[in-house]
Amino acid sequence: MHTIVLATQKGGSGKSTLAIGLALAAIRAGHNVRLIETDPQGTVSNWKRRRPYAAPIIEPIYAAREVEQRLQSLDREGVTVAIVDTAGGESAATNSAIRYSDLCLIPTRPSIADIEATAATLRVIRAWHKPFAYVLNQTPIRAAARLAGAENALSNEAALDIADIVARPLIVMRNDHQDALSAGLAVCELAPGGKSAEEMRGLWQWTESRLGNAVAATDEPIIEEFVEIPAIIPKWAALPSFDAGSARFLRTPARV
Numbered sequence: 645m646h647t648i649v650l651a652t653q654k655g656g657s658g659k660s661t662l663a664i665g666l667a668l669a670a671i672r673a674g675h676n677v678r679l680i681e682t683d684p685q686g687t688v689s690n691w692k693r694r695r696p697y698a699a700p701i702i703e704p705i706y707a708a709r710e711v712e713q714r715l716q717s718l719d720r721e722g723v724t725v726a727i728v729d730t731a732g733g734e735s736a737a738t739n740s741a742i743r744y745s746d747l748c749l750i751p752t753r754p755s756i757a758d759i760e761a762t763a764a765t766l767r768v769i770r771a772w773h774k775p776f777a778y779v780l781n782q783t784p785i786r787a788a789a790r791l792a793g794a795e796n797a798l799s800n801e802a803a804l805d806i807a808d809i810v811a812r813p814l815i816v817m818r819n820d821h822q823d824a825l826s827a828g829l830a831v832c833e834l835a836p837g838g839k840s841a842e843e844m845r846g847l848w849q850w851t852e853s854r855l856g857n858a859v860a861a862t863d864e865p866i867i868e869e870f871v872e873i874p875a876i877i878p879k880w881a882a883l884p885s886f887d888a889g890s891a892r893f894l895r896t897p898a899r900v
Contacts, residue, residue: 645715645719645723646725646746646855647726647728647744647745647747648727648728648745648746648747648748648855649730650727650728650729650748650751651738651742652732652751652752652761652765653732654732654762655732656753657758657781658753658781658821659732660683660687660691660729661822662751662781662815663679663727663729664679664830665830666727666844666847667700667830668830668832668833669832669847669848670725670727671699672832673852675725677700677723677724677725677727678701678703678718678726678727679702679729680703680705680711680714680726680728680741681703681704681705681728682711682730682731682737682738683729687729688729689702689704691825691828694826694827694828695828695829705737706737707737708740711740712740712744728745742768742774743772745774746774746775746855747851748774748775749777749778749851750765750769750776750777750778751779751781752780753782754814775854777809777810777854778810779847780810780814782815782817783817784816784817785818811851812846812847812850813843815843815847816840816843820838820839830844
């Protein structure tokens with residue numbers, strides 16, 4: 645089983661919407677998916693109550709000590725992908741989810757202020773030596789060209805790893821995402837032929853490839869358009885991992 649954690653301390657980044665979209669894209673790609681909610685705000689649970697379908701199963705887990713135990717149980721039960729939606733801000737449950745993740749996705753809007761606000765989350769991820777990638781979310785439709793021309797380019801060192809630092813494709817801000825959330829659906833169900841559904845399928849394909857867990861391809865179209873990475877991703881995103889001791893609240897070494 646692979647565990648994907650969506651985490652960032654900044655609220656309003658779209659973690660829950662992305663978690664739902666990725667879960668449904670993974671199901672349609674052939675995976676047995678479990679969606680775990682560690683956010684007491686309950687966005688995913690509220691979505692489930694509006695949902696006309698049984699899948700995916702949602703499991704609210706708010707106690708940090710229960711995260712590892714439940715993930716181990718799901719693995720034994722044959723779940724192939726667990727997607728964890730975390731709360732904004734710092735919490736023990738988020739830290740525990742990151743510790744036992746296989747990939748951390750950091751949703752952020754494509755602005756310097758929003759990206760800089762991810763630094764605290766990235767410190768935790770690096771303390772546990774976990775793979776990560778940004779998901780540039782809620783991107784204005786015409787932002788790609790504007791961001792590509794930003795003044796400050798990444799350093800050469802960061803550019804070597806840029807394909808791993810930023811997930812593809814960018815997720816554009818469209819009404820489909822909120823309309824689907826209100827209806828208890830994912831965008832691939834609300835408008836399967838739309839651009840938002842296409843982007844979410846593409847994001848899942850990128851994530852699955854990163855995990856090395858590809859399954860048989862479906863007939864659904866996958867977006868392949870190259871989007872140039874904006875130059876506002878901070879240089880510290882490509883720095884070597886921090887020592888676990890740099891996060892004072894982490895008392896034990898990461899699990900190997």
